[in-house]
Amino acid sequence: MSTTYATPDTIAEACALLETPGAYALAGGVAFTMALTKGQIDPASIVSLARLDGLRGVAAEPAGGFSIGALSTHGQLLRDERIATYEPQLREMFADVGNVRVRAVGTLGGNLAYADPRHDPAPLLGALGAEVVIQSGAGKRTVPVADFATGSFATVLQPGELLCSVNVPARPAGTRIGWCKLQTNSLDDYATLSLAVGFEESNGRISRPRILVGAADTHVRTQRAAGLLDGADINADGRVAPELIEEVADALAADIKPCSNHRGSVMYKRDLVRVALNRAMMRTANSAKAQGCSL
Ligand SMILES: Cc1cc2nc3c(=O)[nH]c(=O)nc-3n(C[C@H](O)[C@H](O)[C@H](O)COP(=O)(O)OP(=O)(O)OC[C@H]3O[C@@H](n4cnc5c(N)ncnc54)[C@H](O)[C@@H]3O)c2cc1C
Missing domain, CATH: 3.30.390.50 (CO dehydrogenase flavoprotein, C-terminal domain)
Known part of the structure; x- marks a missing residue:
């Protein structure tokens, strides 16, 4: 069976394409291409997220805290002074992800969605009380990072759902x-x-x-x-x-x-x-x- 490749321009379009059985999102491709070349996955269709520019970068939230777009790379996040000011251990954690090549292309969204238990961001983001924002044709839902992975390489994501961002809450006084x-x-x-x-x-x-x-x-x-x-x-x-x-x-x-x-x-x-x-x-x-x- 041949594999189709799509480059949607909107999140809604991407979600619709991801409803197809055997469809996979493609972000930085670090984990995806390794799984593909090892024959661990056999995608019916590949949905590239490359054109979804709204999923990149860090933005302040009106209620305090900030939102990290799913397509932000580990490298971008470790260089973001606002993240380091919020919690220096976040910068340290992103700096510790793999090597410079992995950090240059691997995204936070791909890291969480792949749910490899050895990955670094989930424990620290979970301890900070961060939440994953998931979008689908049915709307948005949020899930605590701590509950997002349901097992090794398994998450709460359903067909047609896209991990769009990670919300890191404002820190109440006395947070350690x-x-x-x-x-x-x-x-x-x-x-x-x-x-x-x-x-x-x-x-x-x-x-x-x-x-x-x-x-x-x-x-x-x-x-x-x-x-x-x-x-x-x-x-x-x-x-x-x-x-x-x-x-x-x-x-x-x-x-x-x-x-x-x-x-x-x-x-x-x-x-x-x-x-x-x-x-x-x-x-x-x-x-x-x-x-x-x-x-
Ligand atoms: C040599 C090496 C060393 C590494 N060391 C570390 C380390 O020390 N610490 C660490 O934490 N990680 C490490 N990694 C893993 C790396 O951080 C992840 O593979 C990377 O972050 C995945 O991001 P990606 O954008 O490349 O995802 P992709 O490979 O594009 O996607 C991974 C999976 O997530 C899905 N996906 C991607 N984005 C989304 C989305 N927005 N919504 C829904 N599903 C999505 C894809 O369909 C795919 O199944 C290492 C990897 C390598 C190769």
């Missing part, structure tokens, strides 16, 4: 964020394990804690472990009791389902989650400096 990516091979390799933690702090107490773990089977939103932080005391230096961090790490290690591969064994990765949590929690103490910034 910590991100950690651990690699056992080269620095341009995928994460062996990554972890992001986010919470709000007021009057020396933690509320609305979120922990997301990457590279552990799927992006794991670890509600049980995060719940242990809810209401916990936090001292003047922004630190939480080490015993509590140990307890949370135990819960995380029990809840993740990492695979054994050349980056490490299951046991090693369960141990690594403790290291990642401790480092991310240490970074939450400094992240308060960025709070209150909005575009």
Whole structure:
């Protein structure tokens, strides 16, 4: 069967084309072309997003925070001063995606839509409370980044739906964020394990804690472990009791389902989650400096 190739000029046209069974969106093509050449996908039609210029760039939202167009590349995002001001760890994360070639063409939308559990943006954006904006012929819907991937290489996207942007909310006062990516091979390799933690702090107490773990089977939103932080005391230096961090790490290690591969064994990765949590929690103490910034 031959594959058709379309370059729609509008989002509505793209959504209509994506309703066809076997239709795939094509953004930067980094993951798509690898899957195609390895015979992992057999598209009936390819819908290029190249002409949808409205899906590029970063824009301030009236309610605070900002919206990132799905076609923005990792390279564009790491160079955006407004993103770095909002949260320096976001710039660090985009700078850590693959290598310069991947960052030059790979897009945030393609990264999230491919839902490779080793990818970096989802855990940190999820911990920041970001939402994915999805459009189809039926209209728009939003889904928290934390709930967008339903498994490895699986998302909530339905036929005819296009990931259009990612909304990063204004940061309530006292928001703290910590991100950690651990690699056992080269620095341009995928994460062996990554972890992001986010919470709000007021009057020396933690509320609305979120922990997301990457590279552990799927992006794991670890509600049980995060719940242990809810209401916990936090001292003047922004630190939480080490015993509590140990307890949370135990819960995380029990809840993740990492695979054994050349980056490490299951046991090693369960141990690594403790290291990642401790480092991310240490970074939450400094992240308060960025709070209150909005575009
Ligand atoms: C050598 C190498 C190293 C890498 N290292 C890292 C790393 O360290 N960290 C990391 O996070 N990632 C890493 N990546 C992955 C890379 O970031 C992603 O492959 C890239 O971001 C995908 O974006 P893309 O625009 O190329 O998507 P594409 O390849 O064009 O698309 C990927 C998938 O998403 C779908 N899609 C694309 N855009 C949309 C949309 N807007 N709406 C709906 N569906 C859509 C496509 O149909 C396809 O199924 C690495 C990749 C390589 C090759």
